Amino acid sequence: MEKSKMWLKKNWSTLLFVGIFILLLVSPDAKAWLMRQIISTGLLNSKIEKKSVGKPLEEMNPSISESFTVKDENGKIINVSGLKGKVVFINFWASWCPPCRAEFPSIQKFFEKYRSKDELVFLTVNLDDDLEAGKMYLDKEKFTVPFLFPNGNIPKVYFSGSLPTTVVLDKTGKIRLHHAGMADYSKDSFYEEINKLLKE
Numbered sequence: 001m002e003k004s005k006m007w008l009k010k011n012w013s014t015l016l017f018v019g020i021f022i023l024l025l026v027s028p029d030a031k032a033w034l035m036r037q038i039i040s041t042g043l044l045n046s047k048i049e050k051k052s053v054g055k056p057l058e059e060m061n062p063s064i065s066e067s068f069t070v071k072d073e074n075g076k077i078i079n080v081s082g083l084k085g086k087v088v089f090i091n092f093w094a095s096w097c098p099p100c101r102a103e104f105p106s107i108q109k110f111f112e113k114y115r116s117k118d119e120l121v122f123l124t125v126n127l128d129d130d131l132e133a134g135k136m137y138l139d140k141e142k143f144t145v146p147f148l149f150p151n152g153n154i155p156k157v158y159f160s161g162s163l164p165t166t167v168v169l170d171k172t173g174k175i176r177l178h179h180a181g182m183a184d185y186s187k188d189s190f191y192e193e194i195n196k197l198l199k200e
Helices: 002-026 028-039 098-114 131-141 188-199
Strands: 069-072 077-079 087-093 120-126 148-150 165-169 175-180
16 A cells, blocks of 8 residues: 555656546547647638739639538528628538637637628538537537538538638638638637728
C-alpha cells in the first residue's frame, strides 16, 4: 500500500496526462473543446479575397451554380444560382466531426449577429449519413442556424471531401473564400470582411 502511494505521488502528472489523452480520444466534445481553444487564436483563419480575384462560377463551369441545391426540413429547395445579389456563407459540416463542433459556436455567433440582414444568406449544410443525428446535435447545443442538406451532388468547386469546409460567395456569385478546416467566424476581423462584401 505504501509503495502504491509513493508511486502515485511520483507519477501523478503522468496519470493526469494519460487521463486527459484518453478523454480526448473517446469524447468528441472534449476534442471539440481543445480544437476551439486552438481556433480562438485565429491562426487557422482564411481571408476573403479581394474583388479582382475569383472568377464567377459560370466561367469556371457553366452548370455549377445551377446544379447546386440544398433542401430544408420542410422540403423547400434553395438553388445557389438564385442567390445572386446576396452574399452567401456556405458551411459543410457533420455532427460526428470534432473540428465542425469546434467551429460551430463561432458560426452560431456570426449567424446571430447577421441573421436580420436580408443580403446575407446562411447555408449550413449537414453531411451526416443520418440527418437525424445532425438535427439532434443542433437541438442539443441550442444552435439556431438553418438545418440544410444537399439536394443532389455537391460540385467539387465547393466541397472536395474535407470537413468542415466553408465557402463565401460575393453578390456576383464569385467564390471569395474557400477554407477547408476549422476556423473562428466570430472575430471582428471576419465581420469587417463580410461588411465590405455586403457594401460591394
